[in-house]
Amino acid sequence: MSMEMEMNKLEATAAQQAAGDVAIGANIDKIYYGDFLAVRDAAVDIEKGKITGFIGPSGCGKSTVLRSLNRMNDLIPIFRLEGHVHFLGQDVYGKNVDPVVVRRHIGMVFQQPNPFSMSIFENVAFGLRLNGFKGDISGRVEKALRRAALWNEVKDKLKQNGLSLSGGQQQRLCIARAIATEPTVLLMDEPCSALDPIATRQIEELMLQLKKDYTVAIVTHNMQQAIRVADKTAFFSVDMTQGGRTGFLVEVGDTKQVFENPKENLTKEYLSGEFS
């Protein structure tokens, strides 16, 4: 990518953020794990009130990019990022930024449902207590569970262990836990890959509901899912030419455009391969 294009992109991002419709503006030049270049040239904006889908083949770095947005990758000691990730105007990789605080504003739902080994209620109340929330905790818990479309199933057994729920219920519990603290952005890393089709459907409907209040970025293996839920789609691919497996962003745009009229040949090939 040329310097000029780079500058243009940066300016575009800055302008959009100033306009107030971008929640996270990622301008990632390179992500390394040790000496291994995992991702290069990934510039993607997560727009407010929309669902942005990350798609692409295995190993294309879509999860790595997603986890870079709330600094979850910092937990891997050999991780190194070159570039910037702007969250509401602030660089989350800035010098004085505490990754712990970043994660409180950018919530995350993981591939495997991972409720804590505590009651359903305490799972949802966890983030509130963590943040020292002094208000009506049970009210907030109920609200989060309702929004996660789980309230009717668990309202009579809030004291049961969260791990006693089924896989799909556990994942909705994790979503309730993530949204109870009202994070600005919700990151979802293949949230349905461990679920059956019915539970997947429920989570997808839930995402469309959540869109009204939250900004969502979702990684998915499932093309149909991206078409069903995402407003914008970012397509990633793998570059094997330099000996390694380096992921990079191919194109990003409105979902309809990316799927029906992709700009890049790589996208076209991947989509036709998937559907044939």
Place this chain on the structure above:
Amino acid sequence: MSTTEQTTMNPEVVALGDPDLSFSFGERRTLMNFLQTVTLWILAGIAAIPLISVLWMLISRGGLRISTAIFTELPPAPFEQGGGIGNAIVGTLVMVAIASLISIPIGILGGLYTGLLNPDSRISALIRFVGKVLTGFPSILSGVFVYAWLVIVMKTYSAIAGGVSLSILMLPTVLLTAEQAFRMVPQRMKDAAYGMGCNSTQVATKIVLPTALPGVMTGVMLAVAGASGESAPLLFTALFSNYWIGSFTEPTASLSILIYNFSAMPYENQIELAWTASLVLVLIVLVFNILSRSFGTRRV
């Protein structure tokens, strides 16, 4: 598809005839299965014989003297009748408590370091290695060690010295089981905690410790049960006393040393008390073992 159709298509299947599904001892496989099951039952029975006979002996000989006096009275002098082992029960409990106060915090914190904070570091490898070596450490040497470093320095046998030497034996059990329990906490649960905005300390105290608690408690109870029955480490450290414990810095009675002393005496009363003390000791160990199992089976 009907059967006649199948016959024409694949005559070999029909040549086998209708299968006989009934159970029969005539078959070699069934017979071997039966014989092996019986053999294993017999072997399991043989393995249980020593345990049951020891328990039977303890109950039949030690049970005779079980009464409130056993728990409330001091050991008798020679030729005196009656008496109890109250001071030895209290002494054992006090010293195990001292040992627990030392070994449980150190063991759990050490387990947190090796199991959670820095599992792959050289220091963790060293701690793990030392822990495993200490597991097989001869218990009498623990007593000798504390004798040299504490009893000689304090110029007296004491409950503290006894507790310290027991803690050396408890530490590896607590540490290694705590480490295992912390490692059993799934990574995805820790990820979830970090994702919610926990720092490392909060992940440890809010998620890892509570989730691993049943496993940690199992190790603690096993260590306590093991320490309650130890006698060798107390020989050089707590010695024995015929009186109630008055301070932590004086010689202290314990059940195991009482058994050791009284069983060698030529008096019938003392020998009976030694049997009763054995029964009480086994019951204490049993209680802690049952507690450890009840913690272990709790759902994580």
